[in-house]
Amino acid sequence: MEQAIFHDPYWIAFAAMVLVVSALAHGALGFGFPLISTPVIALVADMRTAILLTLLPNLAVNLVSILRGGRWGASIGRYWPMALWVLLGTLAGTRVLLSVNAAILKLMLAAMIALYLAQDRLRMLDWSVISRHPKGAGMLLGFAAGILSGAVNVALPPLVIYFMALGLEPLAMTQVLNLCFLAGKSTQAVSFAVAGYFDRDVVLLSLPFAGLSVGMLWAGMRLQRNIAPAAYRRLVFLALGVMAALLVAQSLLSTIGVA
Secondary structure, eight states: OOGGGGGOHHHHHHHHHHHHHHHHHHHHHSOOHHHHHHHHHHHHSOHHHHHHHHHHHHHHHHHHHHHTTOOGGGTHHHHTHHHHHHHHHHHHHHHHHHHSOHHHHHHHHHHHHHHHHTHHHHHTSOOHHHHHSHHHHHHHHHHHHHHHHHHHSOOHHHHHHHHHHTTOOHHHHHHHHHHHHHHHHHHHHHHHHHHTOSOHHHHHHHHHHHHHHHHHHHHHHHHTTTSOHHHHHHHHHHHHHHHHHHHHHHHHHHHTTOO
16 A cells, blocks of 8 residues: 555545545445445555545444434344354455455456446346345355455445345345445454554544545435435446446556556
């Protein structure tokens, strides 16, 4: 990680704008903070910097999202083991992040975005095996989500597949998804701290970013009532598609020595 980047006012302003957009999207949709913030920041920095910078904001956003709405028995009370599998997977995924080439990680992130964008087609597949074997499927998909969370900061696709197959209602899905994200990010924070990467510069910059993200999250929750979901979803999908294409291009250029 380049420490100088945390003292560049232009880069800090850029990162703040990215977090504002990401938190607004998360508030309006119930998820999406790391899915948007990580690839955008990774485009101008590196994957490790992107994940380190968004750790505390992610934790804050996930905690607020869990507490929203109540009725936790139908979500957290029933599906809390998924957070445990995500936690264990994150331990493995963080090791991948610290040891794998940055270009490969960006390709992995682009692949996860593409998988998320294909969720409508995924719904048409036969996922009945999940409903027949919910515990085994939960263990496998939760661990896979944790690996992705630790390596590229995006755990959503396997979790969405699992909870869609079980027919979880939107509020319950939002709460348990954010519980899984919280477990993964907490584990990642501890792993980075032990490895010496979660240092004073990161914490000092992340704390105000966390406050900014929570404020924008609440604003997104209020906007949720006034924005047509279909139109908003189309805009987010378009932006994510562009990001995935840019990540692939950047990874390929860095591999051949152009960037």
